[in-house]
Amino acid sequence: MVRSLFHALVVTSLVGCGSGEVLLPVPGAETEADEEVGDGEAEGETEAEEDGDADEADGDGADGEGDAPVENDGTDSPDDGVTGAGIMLDPEPIGPSSDIVDVSGGDFQVGEAPASSGAAAVPVILGVTAPPAVTNGGSATLLITLAAPVEAPTFVVSLAGDSGFHTVAGTDSNGDGVYEIDVQVSGDAAQPSLVLSVAATDAAGNVGEYHEVTLELVQSGVGDVKITLSFDRTHDLDLHVFEPMGEEISFMNRASANGGQLDLDSGANCDATTGLSENVFWPRAQAPTGAYRVMVHNYAECSEGDIAYSVRIAHDDQIKTYRGTFASGSAGTVAEVATFTR
Numbered sequence: 111m112v113r114s115l116f117h118a119l120v121v122t123s124l125v126g127c128g129s130g131e132v133l134l135p136v137p138g139a140e141t142e143a144d145e146e147v148g149d150g151e152a153e154g155e156t157e158a159e160e161d162g163d164a165d166e167a168d169g170d171g172a173d174g175e176g177d178a179p180v181e182n183d184g185t186d187s188p189d190d191g192v193t194g195a196g197i198m199l200d201p202e203p204i205g206p207s208s209d210i211v212d213v214s215g216g217d218f219q220v221g222e223a224p225a226s227s228g229a230a231a232v233p234v235i236l237g238v239t240a241p242p243a244v245t246n247g248g249s250a251t252l253l254i255t256l257a258a259p260v261e262a263p264t265f266v267v268s269l270a271g272d273s274g275f276h277t278v279a280g281t282d283s284n285g286d287g288v289y290e291i292d293v294q295v296s297g298d299a300a301q302p303s304l305v306l307s308v309a310a311t312d313a314a315g316n317v318g319e320y321h322e323v324t325l326e327l328v329q330s331g332v333g334d335v336k337i338t339l340s341f342d343r344t345h346d347l348d349l350h351v352f353e354p355m356g357e358e359i360s361f362m363n364r365a366s367a368n369g370g371q372l373d374l375d376s377g378a379n380c381d382a383t384t385g386l387s388e389n390v391f392w393p394r395a396q397a398p399t400g401a402y403r404v405m406v407h408n409y410a411e412c413s414e415g416d417i418a419y420s421v422r423i424a425h426d427d428q429i430k431t432y433r434g435t436f437a438s439g440s441a442g443t444v445a446e447v448a449t450f451t452r
């Protein structure tokens with residue numbers, strides 16, 4: 111799966127953050143968007159490829175104008191552009207998909223995952239690690255260590271109890287020799303845990319030994335609007351969401367007059383938390399109409415190195431996932447992730 115990459119710095123507006131705190135722009139932060147649902151035919155002519163849900167095919171141009179000439183079913187919302195953010199849209203295959211998980215950049219096939227063949231040429235996986243927990247609507251990164259370097263490795267990812275399995279090309283975005291597989295969990299996922307099995311495949315389609323990881327599924331609220339921040343390790347990132355009338359929901363104001371709630375918070379004081387996620391949602395029929403604004407504040411760094419995060423915004427029938435990175439040393443800054451209108 112080829113990824114189209116387009117990076118730009120986030121917008122450098124000052125934003126207020128309750129309690130008189132002022133959040134500064136992020137010099138090193140990038141945000142990318144990744145359309146999550148793959149049944150659409152829409153493909154924009156901006157640097158970003160657009161694909162996914164016809165419902166949301168309004169083209170997140172890098173200027174946030176939503177000007178990509180894309181097909182849609184007439185129900186798009188023209189205002190949910192990325193605010194000044196660079197974009198990475200990850201084309202998903204047209205066809206069936208899992209109701210529970212999506213593997214970023216992967217292909218889904220219905221049926222049993224292929225059995226290990228024992229062929230000698232298949233790359234050997236030394237280990238697979240995953241965070242201990244993820245939330246519904248959140249994402250988790252599996253890290254795959256191979257016994258020896260392989261050019262363009264591919265993997266099978268299978269979720270116990272799912273209707274099929276994913277195949278995905280290995281990506282090593284930071285060049286450390288460890289491959290990353292991004293798993294996005296449906297907002298409706300409700301089982302207590304996710305048991306994922308990963309195997310490498312060779313060019314002939316032979317499948318190696320499966321390695322199993324189990325992630326606890328921490329339940330977070332769902333409704334007309336659900337905004338979920340996920341990050342890769344303990345960090346004091348904070349999700350901030352502004353309602354159309356301006357009320358801000360965050361750890362400083364966990365419930366709005368309209369019923370919006372921050373019901374999952376992670377990393378305060380760098381304390382380890384199971385979910386590595388934050389979630390803001392409005393119960394059904396309570397989310398106000400109008401324009402919402404979503405930001406992530408890098409409140410404090412808990413360990414050295416860049417901080418990759420994703421924000422999944424699900425409202426009504428639309429889902430988009432935005433990816434970004436806080437550069438190491440950018441604590442105290444904020445990323446404007448997106449605005450959207452319902």
Ligand SMILES: [Ca+2]
Nearest residue numbers: 282284286288
């Ligand atoms: Ca890597």
Ligand SMILES: [Ca+2]
Nearest residue numbers: 347348376377
């Ligand atoms: Ca936090």
